[in-house]
Amino acid sequence: xxxxxxxxxxxxxxxxxxxxxxxxxxxxxxxxxxxxxxxxxxxxxxxxxxxxxxxxxxxxxxxxxxxxxxxxxxxxxxxxxxxxxxxxxxxxxxxxxxxxxxxxxxxxxxxxxxxxxxxxxxxxxxxxxxxxxxxxxxxxxxxxxxxxxxxxxxxxxxxxxxxxxxxxxxxxxxxxxxxxxxxxxxxxxxxxxxxxxxxxxxxxxxxxxxxxxxxxxxxxxxxxxxxxxxxxxxxxxxxxxxxxxxxxxxxxxxxxxxxxxxxxxxxxxxxxxxxxxxxxxxxxxxxxxxxxxxxxxxxxxxxxxxxxxxxxxxxxxxxxxxxxxxxxxxxxxxxxxxxxxxxxxxxxxxxxxxxxxxxxxxxxxxxxx
Amino acid sequence: xxxxxxxxxxxxxxxxxxxxxxxxxxxxxxxxxxxxxxxxxxxxxxxxxxxxxxxxxxxxxxxxxxxxxxxxxxxxxxxxxxxxxxxxxxxxxxxxxxxxxxxxxxxxxxxxxxxxxxxxxxxxxxxxxxxxxxxxxxxxxxxxxxxxxxxxxxxxx
Numbered sequence: 189x190x191x192x193x194x195x196x197x198x199x200x201x202x203x204x205x206x207x208x209x210x211x212x213x214x215x216x217x218x219x220x221x222x223x224x225x226x227x228x229x230x231x232x233x234x235x236x237x238x239x240x241x242x243x244x245x246x247x248x249x250x251x252x253x254x255x256x257x258x259x260x261x262x263x264x265x266x267x268x269x270x271x272x273x274x275x276x277x278x279x280x281x282x283x284x285x286x287x288x289x290x291x292x293x294x295x296x297x298x299x300x301x302x303x304x305x306x307x308x309x310x311x312x313x314x315x316x317x318x319x320x321x322x323x324x325x326x327x328x329x330x331x332x333x334x335x336x337x338x339x340x341x342x343x344x345x346x347x348x349x350x351x352x353x354x355x356x357x358x359x360x361x362x363x364x365x366x367x368x369x370x371x372x373x374x375x376x377x378x379x380x381x382x383x384x385x386x387x388x389x390x391x392x393x394x395x396x397x398x399x400x401x402x403x404x405x406x407x408x409x410x411x412x413x414x415x416x417x418x419x420x421x422x423x424x425x426x427x428x429x430x431x432x433x434x435x436x437x438x439x440x441x442x443x444x445x446x447x448x449x450x451x452x453x454x455x456x457x458x459x460x461x462x463x464x465x466x467x468x469x470x471x472x473x474x475x476x477x478x479x480x481x482x483x484x485x486x487x488x489x490x491x492x493x494x495x496x497x498x499x500x501x502x503x504x505x506x507x508x509x510x511x512x513x514x515x516x517x518x519x520x521x522x523x524x525x526x527x528x529x530x531x532x533x534x535x536x537x538x539x540x541x542x543x544x545x546x547x548x549x550x551x552x553x554x555x556x557x
Numbered sequence: 558x559x560x561x562x563x564x565x566x567x568x569x570x571x572x573x574x575x576x577x578x579x580x581x582x583x584x585x586x587x588x589x590x591x592x593x594x595x596x597x598x599x600x601x602x603x604x605x606x607x608x609x610x611x612x613x614x615x616x617x618x619x620x621x622x623x624x625x626x627x628x629x630x631x632x633x634x635x636x637x638x639x640x641x642x643x644x645x646x647x648x649x650x651x652x653x654x655x656x657x658x659x660x661x662x663x664x665x666x667x668x669x670x671x672x673x674x675x676x677x678x679x680x681x682x683x684x685x686x687x688x689x690x691x692x693x694x695x696x697x698x699x700x701x702x703x704x705x706x707x708x709x710x711x712x713x714x
Contacts, residue, residue: 217646219616222600223616225616226708226710227593227685227705227707228707235595237595245671248693248698295697300701354597424624446670447635498693554693557675557692
């Protein structure tokens with residue numbers, strides 16, 4: 189009797205701990221006790237967060253595959269540096285597909301209330317599948333270079349978010365990319381392309397932030413300095429929102445639930461690709477410095493959802509619209525800043541046209557807490 | 558009579574021992590208190606239960622769901638059975654154990670905004686500041702939020 193009673197009492201005592209520890213909600217309590225609280229440290233300040241409520245989750249690691257359907261590439265005449273001597277006549281060739289790997293990661297380095305700093309890296313590979321083999325029908329070096337080498341970009345990037353107070357912030361994004369027709373070994377670092385953006389922003393509510401700034405960008409293929417506008421918002425019931433960094437990208441977001449989101453919008457993609465050591469294909473660098481200025485818009489629908497916990501699948505489908513795919517000649521090793529033709533209107537070494545295919549991009553992502 | 562007294566004394570001793578176990582100050586108890594995440598949208602009260610630390614939501618800047626006008630529930634929880642559980646009182650920090658290195662670890666943090674639970678480690682920067690790092694598997698894959706301790710403010714004159 190004695191022993192049984194003791195065991196019962198002990199069981200009740202321990203059981204009460206167990207129940208408390210496992211229950212997700214506590215019993216009723218006067219929560220008004222917590223209304224009139226302030227920082228214990230009177231010098232503490234509130235700072236605005238880099239995110240707003242309802243925003244799509246940031247991707248820590250992304251591994252994807254990009255596929256474009258077939259289209260024609262109309263390679264123009266290739267002229268020498270004098271602008272008149274014809275090096276190679278233009279020709280049209282057909283691709284059956286353009287495809288490649290897209291990988292990236294982005295890791296928070298410093299994450300404090302008054303500063304957030306992230307570092308990342310990315311690798312994009314684009315292969316051009318011609319049919320038939322262009323070397324059998326045309327000597328044009330653009331087709332041969334794309335067919336044999338494709339184009340790729342490897343780079344590092346950084347994002348610095350500096351809140352000024354609870355409503356205002358500064359955002360800096362910078363990247364350095366090696367883009368070209370290189371293979372297993374990278375090109376010399378002299379060919380790095382730098383992009384950057386600096387934005388002053390405000391975050392008037394938990395569900396809206398906006399900002400204005402300037403950017404140095406290759407999004408339309410060649411170097412440009414342009415104004416940028418940031419606008420992210422979520423409606424009162426977390427169903428609709430906007431995620432905009434104009435002109436780079438703009439999307440309307442429909443949130444089915446926080447683990448299922450649909451986007452409609454566009455993104456501008458672009459870069460300058462150094463034509464690197466391809467003497468066999470005609471782009472010889474001994475006396476020429478040539479770069480492909482690639483700029484395109486991707487009009488698309490995107491569906492992103494959680495496969496399991498923090499692993500998300502992103503599927504995007506849309507229409508790739510070519511804006512520029514011209515070969516430019518560097519003057520004295522320096523790229524030409526045309527400012528959309530306002531400052532200079534130097535002729536390109538080769539003016540090319542690309543057909544516009546449908547495309548599909550699928551990526552597996554590990555998303556941030 | 559003696560037997561009854563013995564039984565009563567034994568049960569009282571156990572009850573007292575368990576109460577004492579609960580109330581006795583532990584090295585990790587400096588974590589106990591009311592804290593505010595950096596977004597200022599909630600307040601979380603951290604307590605010790607046994608040897609572990611737990612934090613529950615005790616205040617929300619927006620207590621009612623704008624869609625229904627009713628008190629917010631855990632509607633983003635992937636478990637349908639928990640979607641109607643009120644957010645106020647919700648235990649979002651669970652199972653933290655104070656370690657010899659001065660951190661609280663082995664626990665999890667729940668984000669009601671997306672219904673996800675993350676591994677979490679808590680470091681006290683100073684007596685009024687916490688670094689709360691939610692992560693996925695390894696600490697490198699995570700994000701740190703800074704929480705500030707709250708206290709009752711003196712009445713304004």
